[in-house]
Amino acid sequence: MKQALHCFFLFIAFTLLLANPLSAQGKFNALQLLTDIKVLSSDEFQGRKVGSSGSKKAQEYIIKRFLEYKLMPFDGYFEQNFAFTPAFSINSTPNTKINGTNLIGYIEGKLNKDMYIVLTAHYDHLGIRNNEIYNGADDNASGVAGLFAIAEYFQKNKPDHSIIFVAVDAEEMGLKGAYHFVDNPPVPKEKIVMNINIDMISRNEKNEIYACGTYHYPFLKNYMSKNTVKHEVTLKYGHDVPESISGGAQDWTFASDHGPFHKASIPFIYFGVEDHPDYHRPTDRFDTINQVFFIKATELILDYVILFDKYLKAVKNDKVGK
Numbered sequence: 600m601k602q603a604l605h606c607f608f609l610f611i612a613f614t615l616l617l618a619n620p621l622s623a624q625g626k627f628n629a630l631q632l633l634t635d636i637k638v639l640s641s642d643e644f645q646g647r648k649v650g651s652s653g654s655k656k657a658q659e660y661i662i663k664r665f666l667e668y669k670l671m672p673f674d675g676y677f678e679q680n681f682a683f684t685p686a687f688s689i690n691s692t693p694n695t696k697i698n699g700t701n702l703i704g705y706i707e708g709k710l711n712k713d714m715y716i717v718l719t720a721h722y723d724h725l726g727i728r729n730n731e732i733y734n735g736a737d738d739n740a741s742g743v744a745g746l747f748a749i750a751e752y753f754q755k756n757k758p759d760h761s762i763i764f765v766a767v768d769a770e771e772m773g774l775k776g777a778y779h780f781v782d783n784p785p786v787p788k789e790k791i792v793m794n795i796n797i798d799m800i801s802r803n804e805k806n807e808i809y810a811c812g813t814y815h816y817p818f819l820k821n822y823m824s825k826n827t828v829k830h831e832v833t834l835k836y837g838h839d840v841p842e843s844i845s846g847g848a849q850d851w852t853f854a855s856d857h858g859p860f861h862k863a864s865i866p867f868i869y870f871g872v873e874d875h876p877d878y879h880r881p882t883d884r885f886d887t888i889n890q891v892f893f894i895k896a897t898e899l900i901l902d903y904v905i906l907f908d909k910y911l912k913a914v915k916n917d918k919v920g921k
Contacts, residue, residue, distance in 0.1 A: 627901065631747070635664065646734060678703075703780070708759055715762070716762050720742030737883050748901065762904075793907065
């Protein structure tokens, strides 16, 4: 029954794409985007919990997709392994070390290969709890699928500056993978101009997606305002102001993998939606995403990555002068 439903949803999406050729014939393969989120959030991956066999399967799939888009590894390996001790006990066994794996590839810039944008999206989720699989379609198979779509575009349209793609592990355990990457970057840290983080981008009832980070780095909003492309998803700014100032609106500054970059004084923009009823529940499945919204949100994010690549030298100068 589940397989039949998945095929039905893909058929509906394909019909919509035929009605809107821009999506089907635009900057990336929209059907592949849907396939990637469907695969990564399937039961086969058992919720992609860090250190699990499902996580290992996800790693194999991500590396396969990196290779298909000809991303280059650093020092011959996509894997960046790390270990950490969680702050809480696991299976009543305290101080149990867990092994995590970030997956890192890059596309070299054609004009300035020594200036970098780091794109991040975590691939881990919550695994299996009480015999239920937490598939994590929106959180965050959506971000990883979006990462692939962006890689597809830049493999065909080489960026001016180098772009590092990071599928991050152990976000759900306290941003462990992102902290490890920032502490052990594959390039000199001072050459990383900014981070763009993608986490939960496949559904929103208001047709809205947030760009978080401009409160801390207002000069980034100046560049984002240069975007002239009209999108069918509404971009909003916010969720980066301290709650004592905002009057209670959630502050996402350290809510996802952009947090460690900010702590290291690396400017960031985080794209994501507000929480929904299926957040961190076993109902966060492929059949509960909004496929059209997901495609349009990915198009929006890609356009801003293209824009920041265009203005990256100026962003760097503003960063230095901040």
